[in-house]
Amino acid sequence: LAKTTQPISMDSYEGQEVNITCSHNNIATNDYITWYQQFPSQGPRFIIQGYKTKVTNEVASLFIPADRKSSTLSLPRVSLSDTAVYYCLVGDSNTGGFKTIFGAGTRLFVKA
Amino acid sequence: NAGVTQTPKFRVLKTGQSMTLLCAQDMNHEYMYWYRQDPGMGLRLIHYSVGEGTTAKGEVPDGYNVSRLKKQNFLLGLESAAPSQTSVYFCASSSSSGGADEQFFGPGTRLTVL
Secondary structure (H helix, E strand, O other): OOOOOOOOOOEEOOOOOOOEEOOOOOOOOOOEEEEEOOOOOOEEEHHHHHHHHOEEEEEEEEEEEEOOOOEEEEEOOOOOOHHHEEEEEEOOOOOOOOOOOOOOOEEEEEOO | OOOEEEEEOOOOOOOOOEEEEEEEEEOOOEEEEEEEEOOOOOOOEEEEEEEOOOOOOOOHHHHOOOEEEOOOOEEEOOOOOOOHOOOEEEEEEEEEOOOOOOEEEEOHHHHHHH
């Protein structure tokens, strides 16, 4: 079962770029890497997903090295509203076995 | 589109009481999930369903039962509530396996068992 390891917390200032790295040494060939964001008293919200190399959307970038044993979520120019918990997940599309596990996540605190 | 809705939003139970949490989605998703989240912790999967009429156990299924009689609804039941089941419960849905597909979450149900 693929497990992920993330830093427990991170601090940043408004306008800075934030990089959160997730370790997933046991990632399987078919596994995708997905990141979610959760604000207090809300359900998690999908941010970005990737399989290899780099993926970018309007809110974040995801960097995945060739061995896929880690991944880095990059948030450009964070604002106070980016203060949240960020979860890294690995899982596959094999309908015979559901493997997605949410870890404890990384608490990002953005200061003014 | 309401997305994923959960009923009720809050509930207080006494030990030994029973209740059912209702999750509904209007996105025609095949997969539905129930998670619990304890303070300061990540989400843990209780049960999930890969389609109407099917259910399967997740990480922490003990003390809970589920049913998926209709594709759009996923019910979570507590037959005899215990204080250890005090938590926030989130329902989610996805069009395919949650490992490779975006899960859409509901707003959560905050349950307290006294």
